[in-house]
Amino acid sequence: MVSGKWVFLLATHHFPLTTKITAMQQEDFSPQDSLKIIQSMLEKTREDFSRDDFYFLVWGWVTFIACTGQFVLKNLVKYPGHYLVWWIVVPAVALTIHHSIKDEKTSRVKTYIGESMKWLWIGMGISYFVLSMILSKTGWGNAVFPFYILLYGLGTFVSGCFIRFKPLVIGGICAWALAIVAVYLDYDYQMLAGAAAILFSYIIPAYMLRSKTKSVTA
Amino acid sequence: MNEEKEPQLSGEESLKLINEMIGKAKQSYVSKGIASIVWGILIVVCSLLTWMQVQYKIDLGFDVWLLVFIAVIPQLLSSIKEKKQKTFVGHDEITMRYVWTTFGICIFILSFYSYKVYGNNTASLFMMMYGVPTFITGGIFKFKPMILGGLICWGLSVGSLYTPLATDMLFMAACGLFAWLIPGIILWNRYKKNQACNV
Numbered sequence: 327m328v329s330g331k332w333v334f335l336l337a338t339h340h341f342p343l344t345t346k347i348t349a350m351q352q353e354d355f356s357p358q359d360s361l362k363i364i365q366s367m368l369e370k371t372r373e374d375f376s377r378d379d380f381y382f383l384v385w386g387w388v389t390f391i392a393c394t395g396q397f398v399l400k401n402l403v404k405y406p407g408h409y410l411v412w413w414i415v416v417p418a419v420a421l422t423i424h425h426s427i428k429d430e431k432t433s434r435v436k437t438y439i440g441e442s443m444k445w446l447w448i449g450m451g452i453s454y455f456v457l458s459m460i461l462s463k464t465g466w467g468n469a470v471f472p473f474y475i476l477l478y479g480l481g482t483f484v485s486g487c488f489i490r491f492k493p494l495v496i497g498g499i500c501a502w503a504l505a506i507v508a509v510y511l512d513y514d515y516q517m518l519a520g521a522a523a524i525l526f527s528y529i530i531p532a533y534m535l536r537s538k539t540k541s542v543t544a
Numbered sequence: 545m546n547e548e549k550e551p552q553l554s555g556e557e558s559l560k561l562i563n564e565m566i567g568k569a570k571q572s573y574v575s576k577g578i579a580s581i582v583w584g585i586l587i588v589v590c591s592l593l594t595w596m597q598v599q600y601k602i603d604l605g606f607d608v609w610l611l612v613f614i615a616v617i618p619q620l621l622s623s624i625k626e627k628k629q630k631t632f633v634g635h636d637e638i639t640m641r642y643v644w645t646t647f648g649i650c651i652f653i654l655s656f657y658s659y660k661v662y663g664n665n666t667a668s669l670f671m672m673m674y675g676v677p678t679f680i681t682g683g684i685f686k687f688k689p690m691i692l693g694g695l696i697c698w699g700l701s702v703g704s705l706y707t708p709l710a711t712d713m714l715f716m717a718a719c720g721l722f723a724w725l726i727p728g729i730i731l732w733n734r735y736k737k738n739q740a741c742n743v
Binding site for chain 2: 441444452457459460463464479484487498
């Protein structure tokens with residue numbers, strides 16, 4: 327049975343308000359009709375997030391490569407400019423901006439979750455920037471990774487809750503656990519903790535999200 | 545079987561139901577601005593007391609930031625009372641619950657860092673963290689005072705890198721004021737106005 331209350335809650339969750347009101351003004355709804363519309367909107371939302379996994383994968387792989395690359399350059403190759411590997415984020419920023427502009431142009435329906443995700447990740451982007459400024463002042467040689475790992479967890483945990491996708495929620499919790507463990511590790515091993523956190527919180531959930539979306543759309 | 549008994553709603557009836565639900569959701573503890581006001585006052589008071597201790601070398605004999613835990617108790621009681629009275633939870637409220645619970649976890653981990661490793665040099669990091677949920681909440685609700693509050697927190701976080709600890713505490717008080725106290729008062733006034741209109 328679908329009561330009006332639940333139709334309302336589900337609808338505001340997955341459904342653009344303007345479409346909903348226009349549709350309701352035009353015709354009467356049985357609970358079954360409402361469910362059908364909500365289901366179609368759920369599929370639409372999932373499709374949208376299959377596009378969003380691009381960002382998780384780009385940033386996941388870039389950060390993973392940078393963390394492990396710095397570890398290898400510092401400890402195995404003994405290269406003094408090991409931190410230069412982080413310049414890899416510059417093309418990732420360019421790619422992200424390019425992709426998001428392209429995304430904005432393709433007219434997608436705005437959903438409540440989509441808007442929430444947008445604000446979440448704008449906020450996260452600014453936070454990463456501010457954190458980088460703080461750490462560049464306090465010194466990169468100190469234990470910087472626990473703070474980044476903490477933010478990885480924040481972004482993915484909230485995203486997972488928003489889209490009700492457990493692997494992201496679990497990934498966020500794993501990142502927080504690693505953020506605490508990393509405090510007890512030497513700087514070099516904090517890099518590996520960072521790589522592990524990004525693997526669990528970004529890369530693995532993004533691939534799972536992609537395969538789930540594929541199976542739903544198929 | 546039950547579906548047959550479910551009444552058919554006309555477009556107008558559905559809209560009325562949605563409006564009623566939105567009206568009820570607006571009366572929540574969060575959207576009334578009470579939580580925001582409580583936390584705003586708390587951060588302002590704790591920051592100013594810490595500033596006083598540092599500036600005038602006064603020892604109050606206890607950690608003023610423990611007051612945060614005292615404020616959690618009435619907030620928890622109020623939330624439990626509200627939960628019992630409610631017949632439904634709006635999606636807005638669930639979203640905010642995720643954001644602010646996550647913020648709580650992050651502040652806890654940051655406090656752990658502060659206690660364990662980094663000492664008193666974490667004011668900038670706390671201010672950076674204050675900006676995150678404030679900005680997201682403002683963005684999701686299209687509530688400009690909170691968007692601005694979040695941006696001010698981040699600006700002051702960067703600014704505090706160049707100031708001594710005593711000034712950092714004044715910055716932190718400003719964060720509490722702009723991110724929570726002022727937006728909370730605005731929300732409370734709106735709520736009161738709405739209530740007056742509905743009478």
